[in-house]
Amino acid sequence: MELAIQTVINVILLGVVYILMGMGFAFILNLLGVFNLAHGAIFVSAAYGCYLMVVKLGLPGFVAFPLTVLVSAAFGVLVERFLFRPMKADFNRVMMVCIALSTILVTTFNRFLGTRALSIPPFIPGTTGFGSYKVDTDRILAFGIGIVILIAIIVFVDRSRWGARMQAVTQNKEGAALQGIRFGQIASLACAVGFGLAAIGGVFMGSLYNLTPFIGDVTLIKVLMLVILAGLGSFNGIFYVGALLGVLYGALPVFLNGAVVDALASVMVLALLIIRPKGFFGHE
Amino acid sequence: MNDVTKTSPAAEEPTTAKVASETRSRRWPAMSVLSALFVVLALLPLGISGSYYMHVLILMFVYIVISSSWRVVSISGQFNIAIGAFFGIGAYAAAIPSVWLHWSPWITIPLGAVAATILGAALAFPFARLRTIYYAMGTLFLGYVVINLITAGGKTTGMSTGLGGVESLFSSRTHYYYLTFGLMIISMLCMYRFEHSRIGVRMKAVSQSHQVAASVGIGERRNRILAVAFGSFFAGLMGAVYCHYQGVASPASYGLAATLWIIMYVLVGGINSFWGPAIGVGILMVIPEFFFRDLKGDLPYVTAAILLIIAFTMPEGIVGLLKLTRDRVFARHRKKKEVSPDAVGD
Amino acid sequence: MLLEIEHLTKRFGGLAAVDDFDINVAEGEIVGLIGPNGAGKSTVFNLITGVFPVTRGRIVYDGQDITKKLPDQVAKLGIGRTFQLNPLFPDFTVLENVTSSFELHPHSSLFDIFFGTPKYRRNEAFIQEKAQEILELVGLAEEADELAKNLPHGHQKMLGVARALATRPRLLMLDEPLAGMNPGEIQASLDAIRGMRDNGITVLIVEHNMQILSLCDRVVVISFGKKITEGLPEEVRANQEVISAYFGSDYVC
Numbered sequence: 001m002e003l004a005i006q007t008v009i010n011v012i013l014l015g016v017v018y019i020l021m022g023m024g025f026a027f028i029l030n031l032l033g034v035f036n037l038a039h040g041a042i043f044v045s046a047a048y049g050c051y052l053m054v055v056k057l058g059l060p061g062f063v064a065f066p067l068t069v070l071v072s073a074a075f076g077v078l079v080e081r082f083l084f085r086p087m088k089a090d091f092n093r094v095m096m097v098c099i100a101l102s103t104i105l106v107t108t109f110n111r112f113l114g115t116r117a118l119s120i121p122p123f124i125p126g127t128t129g130f131g132s133y134k135v136d137t138d139r140i141l142a143f144g145i146g147i148v149i150l151i152a153i154i155v156f157v158d159r160s161r162w163g164a165r166m167q168a169v170t171q172n173k174e175g176a177a178l179q180g181i182r183f184g185q186i187a188s189l190a191c192a193v194g195f196g197l198a199a200i201g202g203v204f205m206g207s208l209y210n211l212t213p214f215i216g217d218v219t220l221i222k223v224l225m226l227v228i229l230a231g232l233g234s235f236n237g238i239f240y241v242g243a244l245l246g247v248l249y250g251a252l253p254v255f256l257n258g259a260v261v262d263a264l265a266s267v268m269v270l271a272l273l274i275i276r277p278k279g280f281f282g283h284e
Numbered sequence: 285m286n287d288v289t290k291t292s293p294a295a296e297e298p299t300t301a302k303v304a305s306e307t308r309s310r311r312w313p314a315m316s317v318l319s320a321l322f323v324v325l326a327l328l329p330l331g332i333s334g335s336y337y338m339h340v341l342i343l344m345f346v347y348i349v350i351s352s353s354w355r356v357v358s359i360s361g362q363f364n365i366a367i368g369a370f371f372g373i374g375a376y377a378a379a380i381p382s383v384w385l386h387w388s389p390w391i392t393i394p395l396g397a398v399a400a401t402i403l404g405a406a407l408a409f410p411f412a413r414l415r416t417i418y419y420a421m422g423t424l425f426l427g428y429v430v431i432n433l434i435t436a437g438g439k440t441t442g443m444s445t446g447l448g449g450v451e452s453l454f455s456s457r458t459h460y461y462y463l464t465f466g467l468m469i470i471s472m473l474c475m476y477r478f479e480h481s482r483i484g485v486r487m488k489a490v491s492q493s494h495q496v497a498a499s500v501g502i503g504e505r506r507n508r509i510l511a512v513a514f515g516s517f518f519a520g521l522m523g524a525v526y527c528h529y530q531g532v533a534s535p536a537s538y539g540l541a542a543t544l545w546i547i548m549y550v551l552v553g554g555i556n557s558f559w560g561p562a563i564g565v566g567i568l569m570v571i572p573e574f575f576f577r578d579l580k581g582d583l584p585y586v587t588a589a590i591l592l593i594i595a596f597t598m599p600e601g602i603v604g605l606l607k608l609t610r611d612r613v614f615a616r617h618r619k620k621k622e623v624s625p626d627a628v629g630d
Numbered sequence: 631m632l633l634e635i636e637h638l639t640k641r642f643g644g645l646a647a648v649d650d651f652d653i654n655v656a657e658g659e660i661v662g663l664i665g666p667n668g669a670g671k672s673t674v675f676n677l678i679t680g681v682f683p684v685t686r687g688r689i690v691y692d693g694q695d696i697t698k699k700l701p702d703q704v705a706k707l708g709i710g711r712t713f714q715l716n717p718l719f720p721d722f723t724v725l726e727n728v729t730s731s732f733e734l735h736p737h738s739s740l741f742d743i744f745f746g747t748p749k750y751r752r753n754e755a756f757i758q759e760k761a762q763e764i765l766e767l768v769g770l771a772e773e774a775d776e777l778a779k780n781l782p783h784g785h786q787k788m789l790g791v792a793r794a795l796a797t798r799p800r801l802l803m804l805d806e807p808l809a810g811m812n813p814g815e816i817q818a819s820l821d822a823i824r825g826m827r828d829n830g831i832t833v834l835i836v837e838h839n840m841q842i843l844s845l846c847d848r849v850v851v852i853s854f855g856k857k858i859t860e861g862l863p864e865e866v867r868a869n870q871e872v873i874s875a876y877f878g879s880d881y882v883c
Contacts, residue, residue, distance in 0.1 A: 037544070086596065092551050093595045099544055100591035107584040217541060221428055228421045259436040259443060266429045273425060274410045277418040482743045482754070485730050489719055496717045500797065501702065501733035510740075 007254055009139055013208060015246020016146035017201045021219060022226040022238040023153060024197030030170045030233055031190035032080065033089040037098035039198055040220030041105040044213060046072050046199035047206030048109040051120045061122075061207075069199045076195030077188045085187065102216070110213050120207035142204050149200060150239075153193075157235060162189060170233065222249070225269050231282020240281065314559075325465060329458045338457050340573045342529065344565055345464040346522045349471045351549040351561035353518040356475050358555065359484065360511035361491030363420040365543050366407075367519055369427035372434065372538025374400040374520025375527035379450045380440060382528070389453040393524040400520020401513050408512035412505040413494075424540065431539045446534030453528045460529050467525065471518050476558060478514060487511055552594045554601025563602050632657040632801055632832050633678075638687035640670075640677055640855075647673045649855035651687070655801070660823065660833045662846035662863075670855040671836040672714060675803055679704045679711055691801070706734060710799030714806050716790040720779035724770050727778050727789055728761040731796035761796065767829070768792045768822045784815030788822065801832045808839045820845050843867055 021043065028036045036042075046068050053064035083101065087093040122138040157163040168175070169186050205215065226245060230237030248268075252261045272280075329338065354367045377399035378392035387395075411422045435444045442448065454460055478484060486507050489497040494504040527533045536542075545568075553564025572579075572586045579586065598605040633655040640648040648670045655661045663671050676682045678689055680700045689697045696704060719727050736757070742750040765771040768788045773781065778789060787807060794802060804823070808816050816839075823845055827833055835842055843849060843863040851858040851866060859869060 090599060092555070093599045095544075096548065096551055096591045096595040099548060100588040100595070103584045103588040103591075107581070107588075111581060221424075221540060224421065224424065228425075232417070259432070263429070263432040263436040266425060266432045270422075270425045270429050273422050277414050277422060477744060477746075481746070482738060482750075483740065485726070486733075488722070489730050492719045492721055493717055496719055499701075499705075499717075500731040500793070501705070502730075 003254070007251055009143070011246050011250030012143060013139060013146070013204065013246075014250040015243045016143065016150065017204050018222060018226055018245045018249075019150060019239055019242030020146065020197045020201040020204075021223045022230070022242050023150075023235070024194040024201070025223045025227055026230075026235055026238055027166075027190045027197070028194040029227065030235070031166055032084060032187050034084050034087075034094050035091065035098070036194065037095060037220065038102040038105070039194075039223055040216035040218075041102035042072060042075075042195050042198040043202040043205070043219050044211075044216035045105045045109060045202070047120065047202035047211050047215075048113055048118075050203045051113070051118055051206060051211065054121055065203055068203055069196050072199035073192040073196035076191040076193075079195070080188050080191035084191070085184075106213055106216060115213055117210040117212050118206075119210055120203065122207060136208075139208060142208060146200075146204065149197075153197075162186075166190065225266075229269060229272060229279055231279025234279065234281040237279065237281025322469075329461055335457050337574065338461050340570060342457070342460055342464050344570050345468040346526050347546070347549065347565045347569060348562045349468050349522045350519050351546050351553075351565055352472060352475050352558075353515040354546055355550050355555060355558075355561050356478060357511050357515040358550075359479060359491060360487040360508050361416070362508060362511065363416060363423075364512065364515070365420055365424040365540070365547075366427035366430070367515065367546055368538045368540070368543030369430035370400045370404050370516040370519040371523040371542070372533070372535065373403055373430065373516075374523030375533040375538065376434060376441060376447070377520070378524035379447045379527050379533040382450045383447055384440065386451070389451060389528045393453070393521070393528065396524025396527070397517055397521035400523065401517040404516025404520070405509050405513035408509045409505075412508045412512075427540060427543060431535050434535050434538075442533070444535055446532050446536075448532040450527055450531050450533065452531055453525075464522075464525060464529075467521065471521070472562075475518070479558065483510075548591060550601075552590065552601055554603030556600065557603035557607075560601050560603045567602060631655070632692055633834070634688075634690040635674075635678070636688050638674065638677060638689065639685045640673055640682060641685045646855050648677065651852065651855065651857055653850050653857070653860075655832060655834055657800075657832050658827065658830070659847045660827050660835065660845055662842050662849045663834065663836045663852060664838070664840070664842065664849060664866075665852035665858070667838065668854075669852045671852055672805055673855075674852070675711060675805055675836060678803065679709065705797055708798070708800040709803065710794040710797045710801070711803040712787075712790045712794050712805050712807065714809065716787055718778045718786060718789055718793070721777060723775050723777055724765065724781070724789055724792075725761060725774040728764055728792050728796050729757050731793045732757045732760070734797055764792050764795045767795070767825050769818050784811040784819075787811065788815075788819060791819075791822070795826070795831075799831060801834065802826065804833065804835045804837075806837055806839075807835065808837060808842065816841060840867075 021039070025036060025039050028034050028039075049071065050064050050068040053059045053067065054061060057064075059067070079101065083097050084094065087097055122136065155163075157166065166186055166189070169183065201219075205211070205219070222245060226238060226241050230241040245265075248265050249261065252264065256264070325341070328341070332338070350367065350371055354364065357364045357367070374396035376396075378389070378396035381387040381395065382389065382392045407426060411419055411426070414422055434441050437443060453463070479487075486497070486502045489500075489502050490504050490507050497507075498504060523538075549564035549568050550561045551564070552568050553562065553566075554560030568587055568590055572583055572590075576583060576586050594601065600607075631654050633653075635651065635653045638648055638651040638653075639646060651670070651674065653661070653663070653674075663674065665671055673682065677684050678696075680696075680698075680703065684697050687697070688695060691707060691709065694707070696707065699707070719730060722730060736753040738750045738753050741747070742753075762771065762774075765774055768791055770785060770788055770792060773785065778786065781789065787810065791802075791804065791807060794804075807819055807823070811819065820841070823833055823835070835846070843866065846863050848861065849863050849866045850860045851869075859866060
């Protein structure tokens with residue numbers, strides 16, 4: 001029974017992390033036309049950054065976490081302005097820039113923190129629960145924060161003025177410009193949000209699971225899976241597919257060993273891709 | 285008057301009309317550089333000592349072939365992100381019989397090449413009518429699936445730690461040097477022929493417009509599969525050879541990261557030129573290893589810097605820059621000679 | 631009679647795009663098929679080449695019933711056609727556009743090509759020579775090394791015709807060859823089409839622009855999928871009042 005509860009929590013948390021990551025990637029893809037292959041590196045760097053803040057600087061979690069997210073968002077604005085925008089959405093050039101950025105970030109953190117597995121200490125240590133069903137308090141906190149953020153994003157995209165502008169730009173760039181929407185502002189915002197979401201995902205992953213330099217690559221592939229299956233241009237599809245991936249990667253490892261889970265999941269994704277290359281929820 | 289045996293005047297040349305002899309005189313510097321390089325590389329092992337440099341050169345030969353084969357596939361309009369996996373299929377198709385059945389490398393190496401080719405053709409089938417980005421993503425996951433299957437393969441494949449104990453073909457590194465050097469030359473000749481014959485014309489036709497191509501009898505599906513099979517052959521061949529050289533096959537060398545770096549070599553050198561991949565490998569892999577070796581852990585910063593410089597200043601790659609320079613030099617030269625009124629436009 | 635079409639009908643749902651249409655083309659003729667937009671002219675072409683299946687009727691080419699044949703089969707029988715939207719290979723030169731279209735005959739196998747056999751070299755030399763002839767015929771010989779995407783529109787259309795000629799057709803079907811051309815280009819095209827007939831190619835032209843009448847041996851007029859009238863160009867032109875009354879004065883004359 002305890003295992004069941006743990007699994008359910010894992011599924012939900014993983015789903016939340018994947019959706020956050022996928023959303024972040026989708027923001028950058030849909031609004032800038034950029035395949036941010038460095039997304040995984042941002043994810044990992046934010047996790048390492050938070051780790052450094054908590055462990056080396058001794059900041060409490062409640063300070064380190066928002067700080068990490070804000071720094072990542074700010075970094076996103078800089079990257080958009082100086083690395084992405086000059087590339088004019090040319091796939092080859094963007095690819096080079098992303099790989100360069102990713103290499104720099106990962107190498108730097110490797111130098112300072114080595115390659116062994118780390119873990120960000122929990123923000124709220126201990127467990128809660130009733131009777132013999134105990135759960136790490138941190139997980140509940142993460143779950144709560146995740147849900148709040150996801151709801152905030154939905155509200156933002158659907159209800160706010162900035163959200164409306166972003167949707168306009170996604171669907172028709174030139175038309176949006178004619179309406180007076182300044183592309184530069186939208187781009188910066190999108191990248192800030194994208195990097196910020198990646199940071200949140202990274203901190204979650206780093207504190208609830210283990211943190212190694214390799215999880216960036218692994219997560220990037222899962223994000224790509226997510227975005228492609230959901231369909232390029234779709235925001236809503238990311239929720240559904242993210243949830244699916246959460247189930248896959250949260251529940252299956254209970255029954256099968258890790259490598260087999262990866263093999264199975266990737267074969268499934270490939271089959272789905274072959275059946276519906278344009279994804280299931282896209283509108284392109 | 286056009287040379288009648290040319291089927292496709294190199295599409296990389298400038299757009300205005302040109303005189304055939306002028307084309308030949310433009311090729312002269314390239315031919316002499318190539319010949320000089322050939323001689324130098326052929327005689328190198330006699331001169332240098334230090335197995336490290338020879339090791340890097342062997343790596344260079346291998347990666348020049350793989351990068352060039354990726355580029356050959358891209359001529360048909362396919363941005364293939366599974367090439368690393370076929371490098372790996374070649375390696376494992378050689379390693380597994382070698383380790384478990386003790387087959388000789390003279391058998392396993394061709395076996396690796398053939399296995400990669402057959403699988404490449406078969407697996408290309410579902411993707412052979414997909415458009416650009418969907419093709420790229422599809423092949424990305426194809427590669428991912430292959431690596432996952434290898435990692436989940438249990439004792440036979442050695443899983444994520446790799447499969448060791450692969451029998452070596454030769455005992456001396458110098459033998460491997462000449463083997464990979466020779467294979468590289470043969471491979472490049474084949475790929476040159478592929479690109480510059482009517483086969484290449486068909487590929488470029490399919491890349492530009494599969495409907496127009498179909499209307500003249502050039503089938504999209506079969507030509508795209510042919511391109512992938514051709515590329516996979518060379519990737520698999522070098523995978524098998526390199527695996528025997530290293531003595532081990534490990535999945536990390538064949539995954540997404542490896543494929544992305546192969547693509548980087550081609551982009552840095554110049555995707556629109558036959559020699560682009562070779563130049564890219566030279567600049568991105570060999571020069572850092574040769575000259576910045578003492579940087580050790582800082583080496584990735586050098587490569588990242590190179591990538592950024594190329595992305596910002598010469599997106600057409602190094603060859604693109606060289607071509608621009610060459611055209612400017614020749615334009616000035618021609619202006620002095622006052623040969624023809626239409627100078628090369630820039 | 632090279633091409634005989636009888637009772638040709640094509641329905642899309644309830645709508646008859648082509649309705650009980652007859653047309654005959656004798657070998658060596660230039661026949662014009664004219665009518666207003668939406669009359670069904672291009673649909674007739676698509677039915678002949680097998681792009682659309684026929685609802686009713688028969689298409690006989692050189693004595694053979696080709697009603698049910700598919701486009702690539704029709705092409706192999708020696709019927710070439712151009713398209714209104716005129717797709718080309720944009721990054722190939724004019725010459726490459728034409729040489730790359732010589733895939734059906736002569737055909738070189740992969741083996742021949744890769745190993746450069748004498749057969750391949752002979753084929754390629756033949757192709758270069760024929761391509762050069764074709765370019766001269768359509769008047770593009772001087773732009774042989776220009777990239778197709780850089781050509782002015784009228785020249786691109788002629789390149790489309792050149793590509794169709796590469797398949798060495800006996801019957802060439804031109805779909806609105808004069809559309810979008812300036813007067814100079816129109817004159818050059820008319821001369822080029824005459825040159826094709828002199829080279830033994832039978833030509834069936836669908837056109838909106840009445841200037842084509844000066845070129846045709848016979849003219850067939852179609853409207854709303856039905857044949858309105860047919861005859862010599864002078865006769866049809868004399869019927870001009872009927873036509874412009876019928877179609878209005880949106881006709882270029």
